[in-house]
Amino acid sequence: MRITALRASLAAEVGSMEAILDAASNDNNRDLTAEEQTAFDKHKAEAERLQAAVGREETTLALKASAAKPIHVGGAGAGGGTVPAAVKEKLEPGVMVGRIALSLAATGGNDQRAMANHAQTVFGDETGQIVANMEQSTNTKGGYLVDTDYSRDFIGLLRPRVVIRNLGARSVPMPDGNLTMRKKTAGTQAGYVGERVPAPTTDMQVGNLNMTAKKLMALVPITNQLIRRASYGVDQMVRDDLLDSAAVKEDQQFLRGAGSAVAPTGVRNLVAAGNILAMTGNPNLVTVSSDLGRMTLAVKNANVPMISCGWVMSPRVREFLASLRDGNGNIVYPSIEANGTLKGYKIAETTSVPDNLGAGGNESELYFGDWSQFLIGDTYQVALAASDTAAYDDGGVIRAAFSNDETVIRLIEEHDTQLRYDRAAAVLTGVTWAP
Structure with missing residues (x-):
């Protein structure tokens, strides 16, 4: 219903206002900067507009409830065509x-x-x-x-x-189509102090994260x-x-x-430049193991929570890793076939990772991450339409x-x-x- 979306939007605006105030409070209770004040005023104005809209919706709903009539969806006829109250049917999702x-x-x-x-x-x-x-x-x-x-x-x-949804990406509500929140830009700082010594800054360095x-x-x-x-x-x-x-x-x-x-924007273009690594040449057991270790260390050294970690790869790369053997003929990563993991982390394979990249048309990519840090802002609103005169593209x-x-x-x-x-x-x- 509209009122639900309006209330969610109002909560998001109030949350943005609180985030701005928290940032100043955590920074020795300083005053807001000019930029922060402008943003705060913008969120405040939108919150007031939404609050008024919620009030109008509440009034309308109250009036509708007092004058409610059953909706007729069937044909004409005495006693027919009215949707009666009934036990809600149990349906499969979607x-x-x-x-x-x-x-x-x-x-x-x-x-x-x-x-x-x-x-x-x-x-x-x-x-x-x-x-x-x-x-x-x-x-x-x-x-x-x-x-x-x-x-x-x-x-x-x-x-x-x-695959990224399946690996643990967080879906966050974005009912009015916009969301602003804080994101981490550098690691947390903390330290031990003596009595009556000012506490060190413990908040992580943050920036703005915007989704539309x-x-x-x-x-x-x-x-x-x-x-x-x-x-x-x-x-x-x-x-x-x-x-x-x-x-x-x-x-x-x-x-x-x-x-x-x-x-x-996809994760390939959201990742920090320092976390985009090039494959070591002449792939063999040593270089492949090294490359996998470089990837996991790049994430671990960033002090991320490591809540929902996993690999994303093409079917070709998965088959290579699953069949990789050591000098004695032993499978190096038996867990790939046993339980779908690599180095203890879940594997997701998809043809959405291409195998025809690079000048030679034979290169692919491999992804590793804590996918709980990947946010998908969803409006949770599907719209449907139909036409028997439309044209559509069928493979060109x-x-x-x-x-x-x-x-x-x-x-x-x-x-x-x-x-x-x-x-x-x-x-x-x-x-x-x-x-």
Whole structure:
């Protein structure tokens, strides 16, 4: 609901104000700098605006509650068409997104009443109620916003499919599309002192970390024949198609994305320059072991928490390491096949790490990090739209949905990425390891 997002945004603004005051307080209770005062005033003004908006929403909700009427989503007739109170159906995570997408596709996505009727007829009263109460999307130029709870379910399903999410990246709420917080720029300082001796500065050196929602759009064509026969099972297939499209792009962008005003920055371009290491030439047991040790030490020496550490590599590099043998023919890293770890840390393999880099087109990259320091700012708001006249890119070929008797479902989710500490990960470049 809007009021939930407004309250979350208000809390974020107040948190930013407190962070500015804390920084000054921890620095011998000094006054705010001119820059800090400007930022504080900006957050204060936004907080006051949001507070007023929350008040308006609370008033509106109270009035709506006193004049509430049941929503009719069925056909005409005495006693028919009203969504009754019922026990909430137990659904698999993300399935509601598939159901809503099918209801949009089946009715063209322009008449909410028709969409709700279809949802009720095919999937039951609960889905009909949800579709009937959906809000239209404004910031994504059309479509409908999926309820936050179901959007969270859907985004949660991306975790096992996106390697950095799966390795422990932190997902933080960004309901209004913006988030400012503190990030670590240097290690913590501490020391022992005698009686009545001023305490040393113990806070870590910090800077500002800003995230602004970037729009990820996925297009999934579905045959109209399948839509006409939509039933239980088809909704799960549509959900999975939408998930696959979003996950592939997230995986690529979170790892190697260059970053721009419209796309998030990947860890490859967020890591400190000193933590980007070059592979030692002539790969053999000694140089490979050395390179792996250099990577883990680069992170450990930065004094990061080491909470959710792991490796990200291409399938080719994983196969090389799994088959590496010593002079006696023994497997050097048996844990790779035994439990999917390397040097005690979890391995995630993905084709989103390419093997065709470098001048010779035969180089790859290897990543190691404490992925709890990688932040994904999620708006937790999925928007869906459908069209049977849209065109889409199919591997470089532009296809028309109308000509193919298809409907294209468009999914939009918004997020951004940051590293809380740019030395929390290390990248090995120029990797030519191959089995």
